Amino acid sequence: MQLPRDPSNVAHVLAAAFPARLADDVRGVLAVMPDAGFAPMQPFEVEVQGETVAIPSRIYNEEPGADLARRLPGTQQVILHCLYSRHSDGLLRQRHLEKLVASSEPWVVPFVVQLAGEYVLEILEAISRGLPGLSLPGSPQRRLYGQFIAQNPAFFARTERRVVSYWSCYYRWKYGTFGTYPGCILLEAFRAAVVEQVGTPWPRHTPRPLTDADERPV
Template sequence: MPDPAKVRAAPAIPRYELLALDLSLAFPAALRPTVAALTDSAGWRPEIRHYTYQVVSGGDTLSIPRRLYIDRGLLWDDAGRDATASGIARCLGTRHHDGYVRDACLERLLAAPQGWMAPFIVHLVGEYVDEIVQRIETALPGFAPDMRAALAAFVRENPRYLDTIERRTISYRPYGCAASASYAGKRVIALLRALGREA
């Protein structure tokens, strides 16, 4: 029988509690006050544990949720939002658990891309929805020079992350599609790497 004194003195086993997700950490420091104001309601903080991935953008370390389980209405309600706040909502929508919502948010992002959106766009290349990857491939050549420069800088700041995204494009390619230049994911990675090599 265990000694009660030793049992009481034993360190507590850590509990895995629900993580409070600070969505402002998914964006560069300059945008964090806007993100905090946008996501200041309980609807943006569902009671579910969140997992994040880390990347660097403009020297800031970002902690972006892998998936968000939120009401899609929060993403579309633009009442009182300026273009930046709407763009932030769409970026967060690219992390939504519903692939159709991610695609709709990406479509709106690509219509008016800004440099700080690069981490959200690049991450979608490594996901398993081929239509999303094709949408990115179609948009890349038409990006303005400042958006291309932002993507290039992001690629240079995150070489290992881009390697991971490339491996995912191989793993998630459509059934029967060879891991060759004929697959959209492979072509987008090649375009991103070419951007990263540009001065």
């Protein structure tokens, strides 16, 4: 069953964050989510396997009760975690990210990459822990993220710029060079993933990390 197409309808806005084939599963998730006092904010569009989805920047719904969430089928639980990874509360975003980051579903990837471009350091660290395959050439995780970035170059470029901005604003005192910042390390892993997919260098929108050779005195 398709959800309403009225863009003022909150159910439609949240359903638009996922491929159309998941409409029934999204409907099941929305049935257990409490209503929010505020509408979802500022969706961003990305392509997932040839289909455009529009993911809200923030949602404001309280979490459903743990018993209700546990009764959802597996796919619906992942959808729930994806939606709450967009929550206005950073602790909630981190908790739900940790439950979805290892998923191999292509429609999960944009939720994870978007979080890589946000300001909570613990979330960046949780992404790195949850994606060990990013550092393994030929791994399914590396292929999954490489394919997504190759399909969404503008989105990844925007993510890069956000990572640099948040490092400069909040974390430069702790990480004196961008290359030591966890967000930079994560971006380099994403870049390696897309280079492996396309077979050519990928455009860079961040300071280039120093190498051992760069730091060696001449």
